[in-house]
Amino acid sequence: MLKVSLTGARWIAHNKLIQHVQVTVRHLNVQETAAALRPFYFVVHPDLFGKYPRERSVNEESLKRLHEYITCLQRSGSAHPTVLQFFFRPQQLPTEKPALQSVNISLASRDVRDTVKTVLSSFHLPLDYLSSVPHKPSPASGQPDRPIDWHPSYYAATGKQDPRARPSSTVDISLRSWLLKNIEKSHSFLESVQSTKEDIDRLCSALQVSIGLSDIRWESVWGFSHFRGCVKSFYRLYTEHPERVGGILKGRSLVFSNSTGVSVHGDIVLSSEDVPTYWMTLLMSVRSYEAVLERLPLMEEKLSQLLNNIQIVRRKRKHHLVMAEEYELLLNKLLNSLRRCQDAAKTKLFNNDLSHLQLVVEGESGPLALCPTGQFLVPASIPGSILIDYIAKHKQEADKIIRDMESCLRQEQEVVTFCQAELELSALSKDESVTPQQMVDCCQKLVDEAWLLGVSLKGLCLRVSHFYSVMQDGEICIPWDWKSSSLD
Structure with a gap:
């Protein structure tokens, strides 16, 4: 590969070109795509099919091909049409345990947003987050900023909605109305993961006491069930090699993430995708990172x-x-x-x-x-x-x-502490993209209008973000600039 050294004005021009290409071909960025597909990953992740090696292998290969397909769209705006097969567990009925089912997904769109929507819709998963991400048309510099007037045959061929036939409208949801529809779902999810959380706390406490770990953290987009699986696997590894593992990790922080190594802060990082044997290989080489x-x-x-x-x-x-x-x-x-x-x-x-x-x-x-x-x-x-x-x-x-x-950070800390206590929340956090001032405004508004919400948030986990959603662990996400509640 030819490498060119870019300096001065050439470097700036190069970056402007890269930024222009990214803006014009990416309808959803990498972070937005990952967040939108998160519910889908919880359904088809290979770790859920340990007793079904064939189905696990199929899902692994399909996830890899889906990632390649989306990457091609984000980089070049095009990808070869493909059909993917995924196995999943249908919702269990009280009196039976249904067998695994499969879904075939045909992908032919040149748009990342449409591709993500197709994947989620194939499993009847909610599109709340995807709908909350605004479309970001960014025409090239020098071109008129106006919508393209497509011929009706374009909409007939692609199946897209013709805005001239049916003007689009945005539904402005109030926090009160959204909570009334979704609060029970959050309680249900919280109840379903309660035993998992208790297992995690028990295992982590046992490891911290036995080894002398300063901390055990979960830094992955996967849910609590994956965290529990990692902690159980590590606990077995420790019981098999107590002296070797204990001597290496005493006084250190252990992090389960999507990569393996020693972090810049000195934490021992183990990938949730690696097997314990590979973890042991890293642990044996920790001293060399000092x-x-x-x-x-x-x-x-x-x-x-x-x-x-x-x-x-x-x-x-x-x-x-x-x-x-x-x-x-x-x-x-x-x-x-x-x-x-x-x-x-x-x-x-x-x-x-x-x-x-x-x-x-x-x-x-x-x-x-x-x-x-x-x-x-x-x-x-x-x-x-x-x-x-x-x-x-x-x-x-x-x-x-x-x-x-x-001064804003000090105010944010005070307001968050007060809001969490006032609403009796078990946890109150925010996305990294939410600024301290936005967090302050949101929390103050929550406290002032708590009586209008129509539901109690006691014991719930609340995260201030840019969209409405109920996560698989029961955590509730709300936009920082949520619309005031109404009693109407």
């Missing part, structure tokens, strides 16, 4: 010095774990780039102390940005001259955001 973990603060300190003592922060993101070896490579790449640009740093940053600002090395590639919390998000592949110029231009804006954010 040298890497010791080098990271030294590299961060050097990077900070090259940028006038700016703080280098390791951002924690849910379901996104950065491994120590990967982070070391990212730091090294950025350091090498900045070492060649010290004249530019002296010219544009002068001798100004930037220790009040924060920088996050965010992956190999991606946009250079100032995030809503005031941190500079920096891809390791960016030329040092562009990074220095960006910091010089946005340092005052970043400083103002950080100062404003400090």
